[in-house]
Amino acid sequence: xxxxxxxxxxxxxxxxxxxxxxxxxxxxxxxxxxxxxxxxxxxxxxxxxxxxxxxxxxxxxxxxxxxxxxxxxxxxxxxxxxxxxxxxxxxxxxxxxxxxxxxxxxxxxxxxxxxxxxxx
Amino acid sequence: xxxxxxxxxxxxxxxxxxxxxxxxxxxxxxxxxxxxxxxxxxxxxxxxxxxxxxxxxxxxxxxxxxxxxxxxxxxxxxxxxxxxxxxxxxxxxxxxxxxxxxxxxxx
Numbered sequence: 001x002x003x004x005x006x007x008x009x010x011x012x013x014x015x016x017x018x019x020x021x022x023x024x025x026x027x028x029x030x031x032x033x034x035x036x037x038x039x040x041x042x043x044x045x046x047x048x049x050x051x052x053x054x055x056x057x058x059x060x061x062x063x064x065x066x067x068x069x070x071x072x073x074x075x076x077x078x079x080x081x082x083x084x085x086x087x088x089x090x091x092x093x094x095x096x097x098x099x100x101x102x103x104x105x106x107x108x109x110x111x112x113x114x115x116x117x118x119x120x
Numbered sequence: 121x122x123x124x125x126x127x128x129x130x131x132x133x134x135x136x137x138x139x140x141x142x143x144x145x146x147x148x149x150x151x152x153x154x155x156x157x158x159x160x161x162x163x164x165x166x167x168x169x170x171x172x173x174x175x176x177x178x179x180x181x182x183x184x185x186x187x188x189x190x191x192x193x194x195x196x197x198x199x200x201x202x203x204x205x206x207x208x209x210x211x212x213x214x215x216x217x218x219x220x221x222x223x224x225x226x227x
Contacts, residue, residue, distance in 0.1 A: 035216075044207065044218055044219075044220050045156075045158075045207055045209070045218040045221075046218070047215055047216040047217065047218070061215075063215045064121075097163055097164075104152065104170070104211055105152065105154070105209070105210075105211020105216050106154045106166055106169040106170075106211065107156070107164070107166060107209075108166050108175070110163035110164055110165070111163065112162075112163055113163055
């Protein structure tokens with residue numbers, strides 16, 4: 001059974017850093033393109049960024065609000081996706097979901113999400 | 121960025137009713153559009169991909185169609201377990217963008 005489990009959420013301070021992880025199981029992670037999608041409290045869905053599989057270049061793309069502050073990486077030896085969040089802003093407060101995606105742009109499987117709260 | 125709009129923002133219907141949600145893109149996205157269902161406190165779930173293809177395991181009462189930059193999502197016979205917020209999402213261009221959502225209630 002495919003499973004994605006996010007961790008690392010919690011309280012961060014403005015200007016601070018947090019690192020989220022997403023542990024994957026039940027599928028061939030090394031071949032998967034992965035994304036992070038976030039949802040601010042009571043709001044809609046916002047794509048954060050994606051990372052391609054290493055065989056497809058391993059490149060990353062980011063949404064404008066996080067570009068230069070967030071970094072997506074993957075550890076294929078541990079079937080784990082990471083989101084390094086630096087220079088946190090209060091508007092980064094959200095539930096962060098990791099998801100698998102196909103080579104197009106559909107988010108097929110999602111984790112349960114992890115809540116990040118940025119507040120002083 | 122491509123802007124996605126959805127209408128209505130919320131609706132109330134009876135069990136067994138046909139429910140239709142529309143999504144419009146600010147520019148041509150071909151058929152690069154997906155639909156998701158999100159129940160309260162849960163992660164979103166992919167229902168329809170490429171505008172009209174049903175994701176594996178999704179009940180056949182859900183369907184999608186496209187006409188130009190307008191997209192339609194239909195529940196042919198609303199069930200109590202369909203209470204959720206539905207989002208469209210384009211992937212024609214980066215950044216991927218979602219519609220604001222349509223909240224479906226039972227009357």
